[in-house]
Amino acid sequence: MTLPDRLLRQAPPSLRAFAALLAGALSALAMPPVGAWPVLALTLPALVMLLDRAIEDAGTVGRWRRMRAAFGAGWLFGMGYFLAGLWWIGAAFLVQAETFAWLIPFAVLLLPAGLALYLGLACACASLLWSRGWERILVLAVAITLSEWLRGILFTGFPWNNFGYALANDLAFAQSSAVVGIIGLCFVTLVAFAMPAVLFDPPGRARSWPVIFCALTLAGMWGAGTWRLTTTEVGDVPGVKLRILQPDLPQDQKFRYDARDSVMDLYTSLSEGDDGLEGITHLFWPEAAFPFFLEREPSAISRIASMLPPGATLVTGAVRLEPQPGKARPKAYNSIRAISSEGAFLAVADKVHLVPFGEYLPFQETLESLGVQQLTQYRGGFSAAQKRTLMRIPGLPAAVPLICYEAIFPAEVMPDDLRPGERPGVLLNLSNDIWFGLTPGPYQHFEQARLRAVEQGLPLIRGTNNGISAIVDPLGRIEEMLPLGVRGTLDGRLPRALPPTFYANFGNLIPLALLLAAISVAIMLRCRTIHA
Incomplete structure (x- = not known):
């Protein structure tokens, strides 16, 4: 023994x-x-x-x-x-x-x-x-x-x-x-x-x-x-210059409508920085960036349009409303939206895999009647998109939208609307890890998102309110990064995608x-x- x-x-x-x-x-x-x-x-x-x-x-x-x-x-x-x-x-x-x-x-x-x-x-x-x-x-x-x-x-x-x-x-x-x-x-x-x-x-x-x-x-x-x-050599996508904003906005402010002007001031001042946005083709703001609904705030859209250089695009997280026939309360989607320098919505993608008890409640109506709320506190909860679709943002390769923890599900990464022979060019992960403060959670979240890039052979653009924002190449190497707990922006080029990996194919x-x-x-x- x-x-x-x-x-x-x-x-x-x-x-x-x-x-x-x-x-x-x-x-x-x-x-x-x-x-x-x-x-x-x-x-x-x-x-x-x-x-x-x-x-x-x-x-x-x-x-x-x-x-x-x-x-x-x-x-x-x-x-x-x-x-x-x-x-x-x-x-x-x-x-x-x-x-x-x-x-x-x-x-x-x-x-x-x-x-x-x-x-x-x-x-x-x-x-x-x-x-x-x-x-x-x-x-x-x-x-x-x-x-x-x-x-x-x-x-x-x-x-x-x-x-x-x-x-x-x-x-x-x-x-x-x-x-x-x-x-x-x-x-x-x-x-x-x-x-x-x-x-x-x-x-x-x-x-x-x-x-x-x-x-x-x-x-x-x-x-x-x-x-x-x-x-393995990885080049850059020509003509693309990215800027990612990590505003480190306290979560309670994202629930306060009366903070809308100060939030927009923070976003625009940080985004423009000392040198402005000249040369930037795509600006990224984090998941659910606003304490309001963009559809109801035309002044916010005007501010975004006036901030962007001609031809530039803002890609931002924003809760999207969709009217329901015969119902007073519209559906709400956790979305990514692309906005042009003219203030037009160019592309949209809604979240498919929602967080239970965070974005919706099982048996929503019953639990709400008992006084239970999900963390986001939107009455009725968020609605989920039926399927994942590519985001076709002008100036970028076709993007796979992954909102928050959707990046932890490897089998759900690829969109359902891919045509034969079609392949995305980038993974786009917008998140809001400030919920978890300066804890191990944001580090673990980033590691899982980064591995999706290696599995698929695709670069990763990751923007968070406060977590780890980064540009990652298709081998998982960090090109640019903002650490946890840092307010600021990062600029970088977009790495090219590699040919489909064995895992991507099989x-x-x-x-x-x-x-x-x-x-x-x-x-x-x-x-x-x-x-x-």
Whole structure:
């Protein structure tokens, strides 16, 4: 019996539970802004050994008993992981504390508890094929990867801090997402960093070569990514000069109609700067930039038109109203709008994937009748667009509009209206991360948006009220950036798009093949063990 086995066998259940919570919490250090991904080489093996002990204690008789034991260990690990990685969500409820502060304990505790169910169920399923060999690592990695995929789909989806983002912190590793996407990175991360657990298996089992194989795989990925970064040339789109505004406007002012003039003064003065807008072809303002509806404020549109040089375009977030026949209250959409120097609306894109409890309420009318409000407090909630469409903004390549956290859903990035052979030229992500203050949230949000650029081989224009605004090339390299907490503007050129990546063409084909191969190998080895 190895030392970890003896320690876990002697530890009381409460201490094992604490160890699972702690291992999960420490795993969150792999995510931005810390990015200490090597910590997973300690925490994931700890999860494997906790599962070993829980499953063995449950006995060989009683499948449900083994599953319950594995579920408990997995849920506790997940609770620690999501609590440590998502605590900052509570900051959004402090914007209007008099109305929403009482919800902070529910948001900070219930959301991680719910997300941890995915990890608990993954571990429970893995217990069905569990054995004391390196193949159990494959089983666990397949189960968790599938659970992470489901986490991005079920109940509107919330794939925040997928384990694959641990490797995506390093741009050399991130290049692999151009082939396997975030799901493939997740599987590789779980296998590679959980595999050291086999070093503590009983003597006589294969212990070193699986770890060496994983280390060589990571080295190969890093080397291939470094080669791609150093050999791929990315030019600029000619005739395009961008300026992105990060106004750092307090969120409570964005709800105050009486602050409309001061908001416009701030935006225009910062946008023009000391040298004006001469030479700027496209100016970007953040998501939901105004404390009013543009349709009802022609004076604001006139100010925008007079500010822009001839031929320049403002691309801004703005809530858009659409009348409903027979109803007094119009529909409201969280939108991106392009406005010309003549004050004309040139293009519009509405948000498709809304934030539950932020932009709308499930069972909206019923909950509103009980006095419940979503954070944006628009009566009736925002409406969602039926599908994502390209924004065709004069002077820019066709743009994929991604509003706020739409950038975290890799399968939803590409628009539904692409013609055969048509390809966008840029990802456009306008956001408002000031909801979360100076916390890890905006760093994590930016990292996920940046990986979409690498996956698709497209540059990224990202403008936020206060988060991380940046111009990112299709390899994920930051061309220009405004850090979190900084008020100002950045100027830059628009990088060209690369040819479609393997992931852009085939999606999750490679990850699916990896998962099928891994589970097939695990089943084969499991059957051989039982036969022997």
